[in-house]
Amino acid sequence: MVLGLLGMCLLAMPFGLIALTQIRHRGQRGRGMAMTGLAASGCYILLASFGAAIAMLIDTDESTDEKPSNRAQSVQDVTVGDCVEDVRETDLMFSIPVVPCDQPHAAEVITQFDLTGPWPGRDESARRADAGCTDELTAALIGSPMMEVLVSFVFFPAAESHWQRSKRVSCLVMRADGDDLTQRIPR
Known part of the structure; x- marks a missing residue:
């Protein structure tokens, strides 16, 4: 007992x-x-x-779901394959709405990489991020039928405090004409 x-x-x-x-x-x-x-x-x-x-x-x-619809996520936490509802040119963007890729969305995260070394300053961080994304996106999308209608958009550490947390660069693509994407970018 x-x-x-x-x-x-x-x-x-x-x-x-x-x-x-x-x-x-x-x-x-x-x-x-x-x-x-x-x-x-x-x-x-x-x-x-x-x-x-x-x-x-x-x-x-x-x-059950890959990503819940319209979930705000930290810009530093997006991953390859995430589709984001809205991107805009701004100095500081902290969160972004992540949506399923079969819904209308502005951009898709295609690749990511980390910058190295000490904080180089905002302009140099942006230059390295842009150059790295150009190379990475070209390699990832070289055979894509959509390659000619896409432009890149980059999330990068724009301030030293961001650099301290993460040196991750996310390379996204969106349509050059500004129209929404409605599926994953074919490779």
Whole structure:
């Protein structure tokens, strides 16, 4: 009974069954205590199973969609394959709405890389990011049928405080005419 009440099911179940067998064969007392221990162990097993089922359902619900629709995400946290609803020329952009790529969107993150070394200043950081994205995007999209209608857009560390957190550069493409994209960029 004690092991059953403490939740030690792996020990309580076999010991409870052994106790019931011995009580029956030897005519000893304690049948009620053995049954209580087995019942308590059964309750713990049911509760653990129920908790595990709930945890799996919650985890499944969170991972069913690639990206939730219209979720604002830090510019530093976008990843290759993310589609963003809106991009605009501004000195500082902290978050961006990420949408599924089959919905209308302004741009898609095609590639990323990290800048190296100490903080070079805003202008040099922008120059390195633009040059790196030009090379990376050309390599990634060389065979794309859309290559001629796309222009690049770059997220880069524009301030020393951003550089301290992450030196990541995200290279995006968007339509040169400003129209929305409605699917992933073909490669």
